[in-house]
Amino acid sequence: MDDSDADQREPHKKSPNEPVSKPALVDLGIIFWEGITGEDDPRLDEIKKERGYTYTDVCNVCPDKLPGYDTKIKSFFEEHIHKDEEIRYCMEGSGYFDIRDGEDKWIRIHLQPGDMIVLPEGSYHRFTCDSDDYIKAMRLFVGEPVWTPYNRVDITEEEESRKKYVDTFINKTKKAKTEGIVGTEGNNETKVEA
Numbered sequence: 001m002d003d004s005d006a007d008q009r010e011p012h013k014k015s016p017n018e019p020v021s022k023p024a025l026v027d028l029g030i031i032f033w034e035g036i037t038g039e040d041d042p043r044l045d046e047i048k049k050e051r052g053y054t055y056t057d058v059c060n061v062c063p064d065k066l067p068g069y070d071t072k073i074k075s076f077f078e079e080h081i082h083k084d085e086e087i088r089y090c091m092e093g094s095g096y097f098d099i100r101d102g103e104d105k106w107i108r109i110h111l112q113p114g115d116m117i118v119l120p121e122g123s124y125h126r127f128t129c130d131s132d133d134y135i136k137a138m139r140l141f142v143g144e145p146v147w148t149p150y151n152r153v154d155i156t157e158e159e160e161s162r163k164k165y166v167d168t169f170i171n172k173t174k175k176a177k178t179e180g181i182v183g184t185e186g187n188n189e190t191k192v193e194a
């Protein structure tokens with residue numbers, strides 16, 4: 001995405017646009033599904049079972065349903081990590097998850113109805129609604145949910161979850177690239193925008 005300070009809800013596509021391949025997202029530890037048709041979709045149950053997600057709830061992020069909407073979406077947009085995965089399934093509406101690539105540059109992911117995403121523990125990210133100001137999303141969790149964000153300005157690279165993420169994904173990918181084992185040049189492009 002671009003570096004402009006314009007409204008966070010704008011697309012912020014680079015010009016020319018630089019789509020990011022799915023393998024590049026996999027290297028960053030992102031898990032992504034598309035086309036989930038609703039709460040009753042058997043694929044959702046399969047994912048829950050496979051990944052041990054025992055908790056779900058649904059939240060609406062929009063000016064009418066979320067008290068203090070303007071302040072809340074600014075706080076969601078503070079760059080942060082969690083000490084657990086962040087899992088979201090977009091049921092209606094849309095929004096942007098921004099994640100950091102291996103060079104610490106932002107990649108913007110447009111979450112749309114049917115999309116489900118897992119951001120790994122310790123990965124820097126932020127969220128905003130897009131200019132439609134509406135997303136209905138399912139939140140999933142393993143066990144009792146903990147939503148605590150740790151803002152980047154308040155933590156160091158020595159923080160345990162952060163270190164785990166860097167070792168598991170960033171360093172592993174860098175090493176594999178050096179050794180010529182992985183390539184992220186694939187043509188399997190998604191709607192993700194750098």
Ligand SMILES: [Fe+2]
Pocket residue numbers: 080081082086125149
């Ligand atoms: Fe988060």
